[in-house]
Amino acid sequence: MTRELHEPMDEDPSSGEARKTEDSYLNDNQQAHFPEEFSPDFLKLYYGRLFPFDEMHKWLSYGHDGKHPGCDSTFFSRREFSFTLEHDIYVRYLSFRDVPEMETAFRDKCPHKIDIGSIYNVDPAKRMAYAHGAGDSVFSPVEKELVFDVDMTDYDDMRTCCSGADICSKCWPLMTITIKVLDTALREDFGFQHILWVYSGRRGVHCWVCDSRARRLSNEQRCSVADYFHVYKGNQNNNKKVTLSGAALHPSLSRAYTDVLKPYFEEQILPNQSLLSSEEHYEKILQMIPDDAITSQMRDRWQGTRRSSSSNEEVNLTRWRQLRQALELSKKNQMLRRSVEEIIFAHTYPRLDLEVSKHMNHLLKSPFCIHPKTGRVCVPIDPDDCDNFDPSTVPTLSQLLNELNNSKSNVKGSSKKVSKDWERTSLAKSICFFRTSFLEPLLRSCKLEIEAHHQGKIQELAGRPTLNW
Amino acid sequence: MDFRVATSKRLSGDGGPLGGSIVADTGSRLSLYETAPNVEVSLEEFEQFALDRLRVLKGIEEVRARRKRLEELDTVVIDLWRKHMRTPNAADLNKKDVVSHFVLRLAYCRTEELRRWFLAMESALFRHRFRCESSDSQRKLMDDYKLPFKAISVAEFEVLKDKLGQVCRSLNQPLPTADSAYYKVPFEEVPDLVANRKILLGGGHAFVPREQLALLVVGQFRTRLSKALVLTNRFVIMKWTSVCAEDEKDRLAPIVESLSTRYLGADYTQPDSKRDISSKDLDNLAKTSFPLCMHHLFKKLREDHHLRHGGRQQLGLFLKGIGLKLEDALAFWKNEFSHKIGPDKFDKEYAYNVRHNYGKEGKKTDYTPYSCVRIIMSTPGVGDHHGCPYRHFSEENLRATLGTLRLSTPAVAEVLEKVRSHHYQLACATAFEAIHGSPSEGINHPNQYFDQSQKLLQSVKSSEVSAAN
Numbered sequence: 012m013t014r015e016l017h018e019p020m021d022e023d024p025s026s027g028e029a030r031k032t033e034d035s036y037l038n039d040n041q042q043a044h045f046p047e048e049f050s051p052d053f054l055k056l057y058y059g060r061l062f063p064f065d066e067m068h069k070w071l072s073y074g075h076d077g078k079h080p081g082c083d084s085t086f087f088s089r090r091e092f093s094f095t096l097e098h099d100i101y102v103r104y105l106s107f108r109d110v111p112e113m114e115t116a117f118r119d120k121c122p123h124k125i126d127i128g129s130i131y132n133v134d135p136a137k138r139m140a141y142a143h144g145a146g147d148s149v150f151s152p153v154e155k156e157l158v159f160d161v162d163m164t165d166y167d168d169m170r171t172c173c174s175g176a177d178i179c180s181k182c183w184p185l186m187t188i189t190i191k192v193l194d195t196a197l198r199e200d201f202g203f204q205h206i207l208w209v210y211s212g213r214r215g216v217h218c219w220v221c222d223s224r225a226r227r228l229s230n231e232q233r234c235s236v237a238d239y240f241h242v243y244k245g246n247q248n249n250n251k252k253v254t255l256s257g258a259a260l261h262p263s264l265s266r267a268y269t270d271v272l273k274p275y276f277e278e279q280i281l282p283n284q285s286l287l288s289s290e291e292h293y294e295k296i297l298q299m300i301p302d303d304a305i306t307s308q309m310r311d312r313w314q315g316t317r318r319s320s321s322s323n324e325e326v327n328l329t330r331w332r333q334l335r336q337a338l339e340l341s342k343k344n345q346m347l348r349r350s351v352e353e354i355i356f357a358h359t360y361p362r363l364d365l366e367v368s369k370h371m372n373h374l375l376k377s378p379f380c381i382h383p384k385t386g387r388v389c390v391p392i393d394p395d396d397c398d399n400f401d402p403s404t405v406p407t408l409s410q411l412l413n414e415l416n417n418s419k420s421n422v423k424g425s426s427k428k429v430s431k432d433w434e435r436t437s438l439a440k441s442i443c444f445f446r447t448s449f450l451e452p453l454l455r456s457c458k459l460e461i462e463a464h465h466q467g468k469i470q471e472l473a474g475r476p477t478l479n480w
Numbered sequence: 481m482d483f484r485v486a487t488s489k490r491l492s493g494d495g496g497p498l499g500g501s502i503v504a505d506t507g508s509r510l511s512l513y514e515t516a517p518n519v520e521v522s523l524e525e526f527e528q529f530a531l532d533r534l535r536v537l538k539g540i541e542e543v544r545a546r547r548k549r550l551e552e553l554d555t556v557v558i559d560l561w562r563k564h565m566r567t568p569n570a571a572d573l574n575k576k577d578v579v580s581h582f583v584l585r586l587a588y589c590r591t592e593e594l595r596r597w598f599l600a601m602e603s604a605l606f607r608h609r610f611r612c613e614s615s616d617s618q619r620k621l622m623d624d625y626k627l628p629f630k631a632i633s634v635a636e637f638e639v640l641k642d643k644l645g646q647v648c649r650s651l652n653q654p655l656p657t658a659d660s661a662y663y664k665v666p667f668e669e670v671p672d673l674v675a676n677r678k679i680l681l682g683g684g685h686a687f688v689p690r691e692q693l694a695l696l697v698v699g700q701f702r703t704r705l706s707k708a709l710v711l712t713n714r715f716v717i718m719k720w721t722s723v724c725a726e727d728e729k730d731r732l733a734p735i736v737e738s739l740s741t742r743y744l745g746a747d748y749t750q751p752d753s754k755r756d757i758s759s760k761d762l763d764n765l766a767k768t769s770f771p772l773c774m775h776h777l778f779k780k781l782r783e784d785h786h787l788r789h790g791g792r793q794q795l796g797l798f799l800k801g802i803g804l805k806l807e808d809a810l811a812f813w814k815n816e817f818s819h820k821i822g823p824d825k826f827d828k829e830y831a832y833n834v835r836h837n838y839g840k841e842g843k844k845t846d847y848t849p850y851s852c853v854r855i856i857m858s859t860p861g862v863g864d865h866h867g868c869p870y871r872h873f874s875e876e877n878l879r880a881t882l883g884t885l886r887l888s889t890p891a892v893a894e895v896l897e898k899v900r901s902h903h904y905q906l907a908c909a910t911a912f913e914a915i916h917g918s919p920s921e922g923i924n925h926p927n928q929y930f931d932q933s934q935k936l937l938q939s940v941k942s943s944e945v946s947a948a949n
């Protein structure tokens with residue numbers, strides 16, 4: 012599987028080095044080599060030695076693991092986990108009291124995939140005890156992170172480089188765009204601060220918004236946030252995938268357009284995807300323009316004009332310039348000038364799997380899982396440096412195990428105290444990023460909130476509230 | 481036979497959470513239902529009030545399904561209110577309003593499904609009533625809610641002016657002027673405005689123009705009611721006595737119980753006497769005019785020559801409703817079941833039940849065909865085929881089933897969309913429209929589905945006849 016990822020990446024110089032490193036393991040360390048294939052035995056090792064249980068537990072406890080009297084000690088144990096075991100056996104409603112319990116379960120069950128669900132009002136493993144007859148029970152989700160899921164397959168209608176599960180350096184910028192647009196809007200528009208971006212292990216990214224305000228959103232409020240980002244509305248029976256009516260763009264959209272969409276479209280997506288060089292593809296774009304005069308003018312100009320001397324990239328850029336000029340100069344109406352924006356939005360604006368975001372009880376794959384098909388770790392992505400994130404250099408399980416094996420001999424001599432196995436592998440970079448950029452600021456906020464909530468409770472008790480039916 | 485819904489002593493006696501005080505008459509006719517009523521109500525009133533309100537809510541559900549404009553809805557809803565909530569003595573209107581609301585809270589707090597329905601309908605009712613209040617009384621209500629929202633200062637307005645203007649232009653609305661007031665509220669309060677990018681967001685605040693304030697009040701109403709329903713459910717489960725005296729419990733519980741399953745349209749107890757249906761017509765009718773729930777049961781019965789109790793009841797009473805006579809019903813069921821268990825066993829074990837449904841055995845009550853609400857609320861178990869496919873089938877299963885009805889792909893998508901947002905009856909109506917190529921009046925009852933379908937088919941037939949002449 013990793014091969015599959017490497018091949019299309021060949022033109023990309025940044026991936027060359029990573030491959031060389033991997034190759035050198037192949038050559039230099041014959042005796043301690045873990046082959047690329049995914050194997051449950053390797054997974055056991057991974058959960059036993061490398062998976063960052065402490066960090067995960069700290070994150071999902073949101074400060075409720077301390078000594079403060081305001082802490083809710085049941086908090087972590089009310090969180091639902093689900094495992095996908097070998098042969099696609101899916102187990103829901105698992106819950107763990109603490110790190111040791113979690114570690115034991117992970118090691119014993121060796122899940123191929125771990126999903127994280129909501130926090131319920133009672134321990135999900137004991138939910139049956141709270142069921143009242145048939146139908147309804149008191150058991151219900153009370154909070155969960157606001158999550159987003161973006162998958163490259165949703166861009167298949169415009170990707171010319173690869174399709175389906177494959178990704179390459181020509182299409183990955185679509186994910187970079189998504190991260191930039193969403194991250195900025197979540198922070199600036201919605202005021203969220205604790206946002207975790209994670210590589211899904213193969214062809215997409217996940218986003219976890221962890222502010223307490225985000226965790227407490229009702230389903231209706233989640234829907235409204237998801238719909239705020241619902242700009243791309245393409246389907247099989249609709250050529251016009253984005254409709255921007257109105258005399259101006261909403262400030263959030265115009266920010267995305269100027270800062271991200273337009274530059275990325277013109278510099279990367281348009282030339283990399285060759286959107287205008289073949290007839291098949293430029294037809295799709297011309298169909299989005301509601302003016303026959305312009306479209307037939309373009310067709311005439313483009314058919315057979317391609318000079319063999321000009322590069323593919325030049326052709327795309329020239330044609331885009333021609334099209335833009337025709338649309339922008341058009342005196343006809345504002346609608347037509349909107350077309351430029353619509354084309355860019357249709358090819359770059361995030362295409363989110365909205366259902367995942369809309370419901371509190373939707374589960375999402377945990378960070379630091381291993382993708383069973385690629386063997387890659389679902390590592391966090393730094394949104395401020397997402398341009399440099401290269402999925403083909405994300406560590407694989409076998410790579411990590413090899414690193415672990417090879418570093419053994421060096422440990423004795425080194426003066427630096429190494430307390431965790433992962434510190435000796437390339438996972439260290441990811442876990443350190445997770446700790447310092449995400450976890451620490453998050454826990455600082457949580458502490459403050461717990462304290463404030465506790466004070467509030469003390470005062471409330473003094474004032475004895477009454478509730479109504 | 482008077483009883484107290486509750487006395488304040490009983491409610492708050494042991495520090496229970498249901499403590500309430502006498503509703504302070506706010507002077508506004510529109511109640512926020514913040515406190516439980518503390519009034520004398522007779523058992524008859526208890527039920528009658530609730531039924532009348534239920535008629536209003538049902539009416540709202542029907543008109544909403546028809547996607548009218550907001551202003552039109554206002555009139556319809558207010559008319560419904562006037563028609564059903566009239567009291568002989570105008571002074572009693574407030575009492576009827578509050579009592580009926582709280583009785584229905586009891587009835588509709590018990591499952592997620594019921595709560596969702598009740599919340600949606602009550603919020604809609606409140607919204608329309610609020611919109612029809614004078615601006616004076618609107619302001620008063622907002623004061624009652626102590627909405628903490630402040631208008632933004634002139635300085636802040638100046639800073640945001642450009643962006644606020646951009647939002648207006650994106651909606652093709654006039655630009656804000658110096659004296660347009662904007663309120664700064666948490667974005668969670670105005671999901672409708674967030675969803676459509678109808679407002680400016682910044683740092684987690686929504687900047688809401690004064691004209692949209694009504695939405696805020698409705699939003700508050702909704703959130704508070706939603707919380708209250710969950711609480712009510714918990715306490716009803718724990719002890720009925722917290723809402724009424726122990727000795728009232730036996731009389732009240734069944735009323736409340738039945739309120740949540742009561743269907744208020746025609747009840748189809750008496751079969752359509754004009755229609756004469758014999759068992760040999762059934763195959764044809766099932767194809768053309770059965771709603772999916774009955775179509776499925778019918779098909780399973782033909783395939784398996786058996787149905788479990790829930791299915792026999794649901795289908796049997798429906799068939800009675802469409803005009804299948806007792807003798808024909810007996811012949812029909814016997815014919816099917818005999819394939820599997822033989823005629824003798826049928827006569828011994830199942831015939832009684834068929835006669836029973838026609839009111840010929842036992843208590844001799846004429847049993848009523850199930851309404852959609854009742855079917856949707858049912859909980860089919862393993863081996864059962866009854867229930868509403870839109871509610872009880874998995875998505876893949878439903879998609880496949882809809883496919884066999886030869887629904888087009890976009891129609892199937894539209895149905896599934898409705899199902900995902902839990903509008904099962906709307907989904908059924910959408911399927912009806914796709915199958916019949918003609919709008920439905922909304923689906924509340926499988927027998928009503930059947931009648932509508934037949935009416936349409938008859939008119940097509942007769943117009944074909946007249947066209948031929």
Ligand code: SF4
Nearest residue numbers: 771773852868908926
């Ligand atoms: S909505 Fe009503 S009529 Fe339609 S399938 Fe469901 S229960 Fe039957």
Ligand SMILES: [Zn+2]
Nearest residue numbers: 172173179182
């Ligand atoms: Zn690609």
